[in-house]
Amino acid sequence: MWFKQLHLYRLHGTPAVTAAQLAEAMANHAAKPLGNADARRIGWAAPAGRLGGGQLVHELQGHRLLSALRQERMLPAAVVKEEVDEQVADIEAREGRKVTRKEKTALKEQVTEALLPRAFVRQQKIDMWWDTERQLIGVNAPSRARAEDVLDLLRETLGSLKATPLSSQTLPIRAMTTWLGDPASRPADLQLLDGVELKAKGDDGVVRARQVDLDSDEMQQLLESGRQASKMALGIEGQLTFMLHDDLSLKSLRFGDALIEEADHADDGDDALARLETDFVLMAGSLRANVARLVEWLGGENRQEPAPKEGSNV
Structure with a gap:
């Protein structure tokens, strides 16, 4: 449970929302398994997993604990390139002509779509601390980009959210x-x-x-x-x-x-x-x-x- 890293954000004029209201809104954006054509997806997950009976929000002493589950299919670019190169070589040998750049782009899209369902899925759970009294959010994410993914999910869940990286007077x-x-x-x-x-x-x-x-x-x-x-x-x-x-x-x-x-x-x-x-x-x-x-x-x-x-x- 103990956070290892923290990206901090200040909330501005956030509308009051109870834990129950938040949980209801989050349920509409809960994590779901990736479809065959999905490259990535992020949704809410229960911080305690099955132990918490699917509870999406834990609120204690003015602090909220939320968790997002980010799923991404790992399809190495080298694998796609190898398959595209093979198909290009086959077309050029069979038809006696050079494959155009436009055709290669289309082939790459087709190959990616065909290989995605077989790609390995990597899952990453990202926890969020929301201090409702001080209107501060901290995301336990390895990078700013991953933290922003969770904030974007919260924006989508609430309909709007004004949040900026916490900043100080002295850099x-x-x-x-x-x-x-x-x-x-x-x-x-x-x-x-x-x-x-x-x-x-x-x-x-x-x-x-x-x-x-x-x-x-x-x-x-x-x-x-x-x-x-x-x-x-x-x-x-x-x-x-x-x-x-x-x-x-x-x-x-x-x-x-x-x-x-x-x-x-x-x-x-x-x-x-x-x-x-x-x-x-x-x-x-x-x-x-x-x-x-x-x-x-x-x-x-x-x-x-x-x-x-x-x-x-x-």
């Missing part, structure tokens, strides 16, 4: 560079750990360092050469550790031992569903508090609402 890359270069600038509870990625302003590439002393002379020399910290391993003392990225996403999340121990000692009566909900509410409470602290250290939140797009309801 993370600027704050991380300052913290790295000036120990006195670091908040009292902030810990610099042993990993960093430094980008140059020009085309000098990226320097990645693991298990290094971030206060070493070598690090300072790299900063003096004009490099900036685009990723940095950080910790909030006793609470959690993570890799902060320059888009304010958090990767490699690890929660503090005290929180994990509290979850382990919770009286859930060996009920797997109760265990999931206990883990979630403890994790969500920690995320609510520590995301707020991190944003404060970054100069506070930039709450500028998105400009309305013509013909768009998002």
Whole structure:
């Protein structure tokens, strides 16, 4: 249940919707098996699986847990190309002419359509944390693109949703560079750990360092050469550790031992569903508090609402 990465979004003017209303709307967009002609599909799934009796929304102490199931047929481009090349060669040998580019495009579409039903299906479950009190959403996705897929599903489910990536007054890359270069600038509870990625302003590439002393002379020399910290391993003392990225996403999340121990000692009566909900509410409470602290250290939140797009309801 514990999230490993987090892409954060601020909601703007979201209409009030109860957990029951949300679950009813989500049921209309529930995950279904891929059809033979479907390349990919995303729909809602029960966070607890069969253990939760198909429950799509878990709401506890102002936090909601939702899960999306993304399905995609894995059809390697090389397989399609090989089949198309064989058919092109057969046509050219049989008819004594060159196959045109337009014909090749049509052949590629036909081959893809024919091979899709036999392609391996990869499934990916993506969990979402929705803090209804602070109107914040966090998606446990490996990439921003995957997080956006889940947000698009939520938009379709609700009819409209104004959500923008969480942003701070001070850019993370600027704050991380300052913290790295000036120990006195670091908040009292902030810990610099042993990993960093430094980008140059020009085309000098990226320097990645693991298990290094971030206060070493070598690090300072790299900063003096004009490099900036685009990723940095950080910790909030006793609470959690993570890799902060320059888009304010958090990767490699690890929660503090005290929180994990509290979850382990919770009286859930060996009920797997109760265990999931206990883990979630403890994790969500920690995320609510520590995301707020991190944003404060970054100069506070930039709450500028998105400009309305013509013909768009998002």
